[in-house]
Amino acid sequence: MAARSRKSADLGKGQSKPLNLLVIASIMLPSFWREVVPGLPCRLGNSYYFVPTLHATLGGMAQLLGLYIVLRAGTNLLPRALCFQNYKLWMRTELVLWWVVILLGIATYYVWL
Numbered sequence: 245m246a247a248r249s250r251k252s253a254d255l256g257k258g259q260s261k262p263l264n265l266l267v268i269a270s271i272m273l274p275s276f277w278r279e280v281v282p283g284l285p286c287r288l289g290n291s292y293y294f295v296p297t298l299h300a301t302l303g304g305m306a307q308l309l310g311l312y313i314v315l316r317a318g319t320n321l322l323p324r325a326l327c328f329q330n331y332k333l334w335m336r337t338e339l340v341l342w343w344v345v346i347l348l349g350i351a352t353y354y355v356w357l
Contacts, residue, residue, distance in 0.1 A: 264307065264310075265307070268303070268307065272300070272303075276296060276300055279296070279356070280293055280296045280297060280300075284297065291355045292355050292356065295348060295351050295352050295355050296352045296355075296356075298348055299345060299348035299349055299351070299352050302341065302344060302345050302348060303345045303348075303349075305341065306338065306341040306342050306345050309334075309337070309338050309341065310338055310342075313331075313334055313335065313338060316328060316334075317331065
């Protein structure tokens with residue numbers, strides 16, 4: 245029973261990243277291109293454009309960092325020079341970055357109302 249639950253837990257590792265990429269590509273990017281990109285860079289001083297641009301920039305960084313962590317932790321695809329040992333630091337950095345991105349996402353809805 246314990247082996248089965250451990251195997252089930254291993255199957256779920258990293259599955260949220262591709263799902264998140266799907267949401268970003270199908271919902272967030274089209275909205276960003278339609279609503280924000282036409283006003284850049286001229287209107288970046290306006291919160292309607294600045295907040296979603298910051299959200300998209302930090303969100304992209306968080307997504308890439310998360311994919312990097314999943315590749316490092318779940319596969320042997322990375323060369324040794326790109327591997328890290330201090331998982332706790334990287335995971336905490338990712339967590340803080342995602343919380344900032346979530347708050348910026350909420351702020352985006354607020355300024356778009």
